[in-house]
Amino acid sequence: MWHNQAGELTGLGGEVGQREVMGEIATIAxxxxxxxxxxxxxVRRRIRTMQRKFVSMLFAxxxxxxxxxxxxxxxxxxTVDAVSGSCTAHGRVLKRNDAVQVSDTVEVPAGxxxxxxxxxxxxxxxxxxxxxxxxxxxxxSAGRHARLSLxxxxxxxxxVAVGGLSTFEVSTAVGTASVxxxxxxxFIESQPGSARVEVLAGTIDLTSAATGRxxxxxxxxxxxxxxxxxxxxxxxxxxxxxxxxxRRTE
Amino acid sequence: MIAANxxxxxxxxxxxxxxxxxxxxxxxxxxxxxxRRKLPNRHWSASAVLxxxxxxxxPSAGYAWTSVGEYRNFPANxxxxxxxxxxxxxxxxxxxxxxxxxxxxxxxxxxxxGTYSKMITENxxxxxxxxxERDDRLGTPSASGAQNFAALxxxxxxxxxxxxPHEFVLSVxxxxxxxxxxDKNLKGYQTSFTQPGIxxxxxxxxxxxxxxxxxxxxxxxxxxxxxxxxxQFNAGFSVQYSIPYLVSKxxxxxxxxxxxxxxxxxxxxxxxxxxxxxxxxxxxxIAPGFNYTQGSGWELEIEAQxxxxxxxxxxxxxxxxxxxxxxxxLPNSFIGHPIFPRR
Numbered sequence: 122m123w124h125n126q127a128g129e130l131t132g133l134g135g136e137v138g139q140r141e142v143m144g145e146i147a148t149i150a151x152x153x154x155x156x157x158x159x160x161x162x163x164v165r166r167r168i169r170t171m172q173r174k175f176v177s178m179l180f181a182x183x184x185x186x187x188x189x190x191x192x193x194x195x196x197x198x199x200t201v202d203a204v205s206g207s208c209t210a211h212g213r214v215l216k217r218n219d220a221v222q223v224s225d226t227v228e229v230p231a232g233x234x235x236x237x238x239x240x241x242x243x244x245x246x247x248x249x250x251x252x253x254x255x256x257x258x259x260x261x262s263a264g265r266h267a268r269l270s271l272x273x274x275x276x277x278x279x280x281v282a283v284g285g286l287s288t289f290e291v292s293t294a295v296g297t298a299s300v301x302x303x304x305x306x307x308f309i310e311s312q313p314g315s316a317r318v319e320v321l322a323g324t325i326d327l328t329s330a331a332t333g334r335x336x337x338x339x340x341x342x343x344x345x346x347x348x349x350x351x352x353x354x355x356x357x358x359x360x361x362x363x364x365x366x367x368r369r370t371e
Numbered sequence: 372m373i374a375a376n377x378x379x380x381x382x383x384x385x386x387x388x389x390x391x392x393x394x395x396x397x398x399x400x401x402x403x404x405x406x407r408r409k410l411p412n413r414h415w416s417a418s419a420v421l422x423x424x425x426x427x428x429x430p431s432a433g434y435a436w437t438s439v440g441e442y443r444n445f446p447a448n449x450x451x452x453x454x455x456x457x458x459x460x461x462x463x464x465x466x467x468x469x470x471x472x473x474x475x476x477x478x479x480x481x482x483x484x485g486t487y488s489k490m491i492t493e494n495x496x497x498x499x500x501x502x503x504e505r506d507d508r509l510g511t512p513s514a515s516g517a518q519n520f521a522a523l524x525x526x527x528x529x530x531x532x533x534x535x536p537h538e539f540v541l542s543v544x545x546x547x548x549x550x551x552x553x554d555k556n557l558k559g560y561q562t563s564f565t566q567p568g569i570x571x572x573x574x575x576x577x578x579x580x581x582x583x584x585x586x587x588x589x590x591x592x593x594x595x596x597x598x599x600x601x602x603q604f605n606a607g608f609s610v611q612y613s614i615p616y617l618v619s620k621x622x623x624x625x626x627x628x629x630x631x632x633x634x635x636x637x638x639x640x641x642x643x644x645x646x647x648x649x650x651x652x653x654x655x656x657i658a659p660g661f662n663y664t665q666g667s668g669w670e671l672e673i674e675a676q677x678x679x680x681x682x683x684x685x686x687x688x689x690x691x692x693x694x695x696x697x698x699x700x701l702p703n704s705f706i707g708h709p710i711f712p713r714r
Contacts, residue, residue, distance in 0.1 A: 356438030
């Protein structure tokens with residue numbers, strides 16, 4: 122009986138889990154055999170029921186642990202859509218169609234460029250001499266929770282609309298920019314002691330990490346933020362600025 | 372738009388303000404008497420007319436927000452032209468008391484001007500403006516009606532690069548006031564004028580003393596070529612201290628939220644006739660006040676109007692303004708971006 126139950130349940134847990142669980146089950150079964158011989162029938166039944174429940178619980182726990190560990194490996198945050206130069210993620214050189222995982226730090230060297238197609242279809246274009254970490258990128262039926270961290274450099278984010286609740290944030294050392302609209306096309310640049318946001322489409326909130334104050338930046342406008350200061354009032358940004366950022370990220 | 376609605380001093384009119392303006396500077400007694408005989412009410416005189424001239428300095432075109440560099444925003448002016456055009460609309464109510472010297476009684480002018488500004492390209496904008504006016508008069512019913520229609524074409528000729536600390540922008544413009552498009556009750560508005568001019572703004576983000584960096588000035592100079600009346604030289608400048616600039620760039624000063632969006636400013640305007648003055652006098656007006664904005668597509672402003680000489684007026688007036696920026700609130704609509712955008 123124990124063997125059969127273990128076989129059914131270990132199908133969820135994989136080979137290693139199966140071996141571990143089978144060893145434990147064998148021990149319990151041996152004890153069970155001794156108890157079964159000494160106790161009355163009613164007590165034996167109760168003991169068996171408890172044992173079954175205990176083992177089922179163990180299998181469930183093992184299964185959850187193994188599933189949680191396997192999930193990131195099967196669902197990358199994004200894949201490399203285009204690359205030039207020796208762009209790396211955690212030291213490995215990226216090439217087209219490589220996966221980028223949550224917690225990966227992507228480095229784009231001077232003279233390089235990188236385009237990531239994220240799991241929700243959004244496109245992240247990273248300019249030369251930039252460093253970005255995928256802090257989280259959860260996509261599901263409930264919506265999207267994406268958080269990138271831009272340590273230095275410039276990126277363009279073409280964020281697509283998804284069903285459900287959505288948060289899409291890019292944090293820098295001085296503050297955080299978050300997409301306020303359903304979709305957006307925008308740039309964010311992180312420099313020592315400051316950050317700059319420029320919006321092509323959609324609406325972005327730029328919030329100071331030090332003061333907590335925000336400004337709302339609509340399409341064709343931009344905003345700047347200095348360390349320990351309030352965000353500057355938004356301003357219309359020029360075509361030449363747009364062209365320059367496009368050139369750096371395309 | 373300086374002197375957009377300046378009455379024609381040579382036109383004989385029930386609006387005696389207009390007529391007296393022509394006499395006030397003549398210094399010719401017989402001419403003055405002759406003129407007065409044509410007037411329905413002798414209580415109206417030079418100061419009243421010139422007070423109206425102050426009112427005429429109230430903008431009916433072009434006073435929205437201009438940003439230069441990463442942190443500098445020049446707020447809308449009230450009695451001087453804006454430095455650059457934008458996609459937006461603004462309304463400017465104004466009241467100005469003035470005194471009828473014969474009776475010594477104080478009376479008042481009211482007006483509200485509206486301006487629609489539209490960008491044609493990223494650097495070229497047009498402003499269309501009109502307004503309503505009421506002139507309280509002693510001994511006769513108040514005169515009220517529409518002001519002249521005016522249009523202004525403005526081209527931004529130079530703007531310092533985004534990363535430059537010099538924060539400078541320069542525009543050239545030409546304004547056309549269309550005579551006789553206003554209400555007949557306001558017969559001072561019979562003649563047209565054309566005014567080419569230059570506007571500029573300079574922020575002092577390049578000063579070595581950090582707490583002076585929020586300072587900025589804006590300026591205007593123009594030459595008004597009138598039809599059948601004296602030409603006029605107009606100039607003005609403003610000095611302002613931007614608290615939004617202070618808290619976002621200079622120092623993380625902890626201020627109440629109301630102060631954080633405030634820009635105290637003082638505007639000064641000067642007009643003087645050139646050639647044959649036809650009785651027009653030199654005026655100098657000072658307007659201290661403040662602008663308030665949260666950077667969310669609107670601005671509120673209020674200023675006192677203080678005449679500095681008798682020719683300018685006899686009482687302190689008030690001018691206010693609300694600015695609504697379509698390019699911020701409706702960036703994807705036709706009214707929210709240039710007709711011919713480059714992108």
